[in-house]
Amino acid sequence: MNTDTAGYRLEGDGADIRSLPKVSLHDHLDGGLRPQTVIELADEIGFEVPAADAASLADWFAERSDSGELVEYLKTFDVTTAVMQTRAGLERVARESVLDLAADGVVYGELRWAPEQHQVRGLGLDEVVEAVQAGIDAGIDEAASQGRGIRIGQLVTAMRHADRALEIAELAVRHRDRGVVGFDIAGAEAGFLPSRHRTAFDYLASQFFPVTVHAGEADGLESIRSALLDGRALRLGHGVRIAEDVTVEREDDENTYVTLGLLSQWVRDRGIALETSPSSNLQTGAIAAWGDDLVDHPFDLLYQLGFNVTVNTDNRLQSGTSLSRELALLADAFGYDLDDLETFQLNAAEAAFLPVEEREELAELIEDGFDAA
Template sequence: MSETTSTIDRIRALPKVSLHDHLDGGLRPATIVEIAAANGHRLPTTDPEELRAWFRDAADSGTLVRYLETFDHTIAVMQDRESLARVATEAVLDLAADGVVYGELRYAPEQHLQQGLTLDEVVVAVEEGMRRGEQLAAEAGTPIKVGTLVTAMRHADRGMEIAELALRHRDAGVVGFDIAGAELGFPPSNHLAAFDRLHGDDFPVTIHAGEADGLASIADALHTCGAERIGHGVRIVEDVQLGEGTDAHGLPNATLGRLATWVRDRGIVLELCPSSNVQTGAATSVADHPITVLKDLGFSISVNTDNRLMSGTSLSREFALLVDEAGWDLADVERATITALSASFLPFPDRLALASDVIRPAYASALSASA
């Protein structure tokens, strides 16, 4: 079944939690055009709607490497303090308008130094923009809380430097650390010293793994580097052998390997991104995306957008696609939302308040109305 407007509207009205959203992957096309005109960066087109379509088409290549090339244009317009703050503010407002009540936005400060900013100046500019976005969203009646994940590029050699940067700004909005970029050939353990430093200072870590590389990457992230969550992790399904039918508990008949068993039984949350995974070749379609069978097998899954601009998507759209094409219902949406909130790097009292005061009452009302 194709996506329907009514499904999106229904889900957009519900509170949601976003754990995996790249700041440089969610810019407004009109903003890109405006900043590029001011700084002299050449774009494929200067028409905002044509540019929106270009990003989506360029990302529909089926490979992660080609997908990542689209970021040359977004990063090019995020090189000064004012532009970084503006992009951050708009990202928060866009998430809030989509019904996201808590989000974690990630970005790599080392990619924003081309016009002379220091790493610390980059972080300060982004945090100022985030707080402004929260303020404007609250004034608009769509309150949202946002934390940032400072990311190191896995192919570079700045992991420790970026880890120290994250720690310096941990009380100003930075809530966690990540590594991102080309996965194959650049294992998480290349940055082991940085992860050890962060663990020693009780700082949360999530790691991109199991997207463009397989089980060894996930195991390295978990067992060697101590990740609390896995960014993507879709290829954990390579350690799951599906059988026919269901078992006595109604679960799909399946044999799990040791790593898949570890991930499921310990509740390691996977930051799954259905549309993005289809674009990069990690899944064939949203209908057949492993997220549904992983959900049914008892894995702890969250639903995410990855890069809203490149995928032409929103969190509401991702959930709507799962409802319309993969057979999800509102109870599944609520369960994934609570799972994401529980795995977030938001302090426990804040998580508890969001769950009890905002999320559960909204879904209880929606489920009652649909009964």
């Protein structure tokens, strides 16, 4: 893989990954701030940040996020959420996030965030959702003026360690025709199974409202099982630890046998999308059972076995990344070509929380863009 000012280019055909149409399903709004924006918003509210300039602050986020543990990784969000407590701050972060995604070639994205974490300065739940949507709309309009078309949906998220899931689920449904396309639970995964929020998931199911659940990142198969059974999840946030239910046996250099457990076979056979985030999965230790390098990530195993894998950033700030970079890293690690990258985008388009007609239009847009590459 080579890099240049035009972006990341694939070995062989030299396709510029940044110019390809892409779909981002797992991108945290409070994990995608520009470092300079953090500094400026912090100055406006009198909040002290860990570094005085953008480059140093970016380094701080990268260092703190590379802990190998999700709980430590999540502590960096104390800084980002602190500067997202006003209407103006939320609008700015949302607008810039859309612009940054569009500049990276994303044509459809879902931004997830937890409204309950943005009420410190007195904003109501509906007010924070409206502020984020105003920023998203402004970003879409600005991107269009720059010749970049992009669509964005909100994924309203409840914190799994708190007791507000039903309230947040009702909030999401109230805004389903005003930008919110789905629901999620996030936060420290181990010890907080989705079953804790069964009432909220029952309500969402009664409203036919789409759900994705963080599962299989910092906890294993029981978390995934609960996401599917209790949460009725249509997608799994990360989901990489579903590979714990896959047995690989090598008898010799030429013969390898793979056996799927009931859970992994269900996820594969039903096409339940895995929202993998390679760099983040390394930082949080989600793939520690397989190794500590990207080539050890079970992504390729799952892909070769026919799982519905998608590629995402999780948190662009903490991982110092972009969707193009994540795709380039995977291509470098596993020798993927343009057809593979197109498959990942079509997988994501099919799993997007959009009506089927709009998903088909999105798939056509992706196919046309890759054909022209």
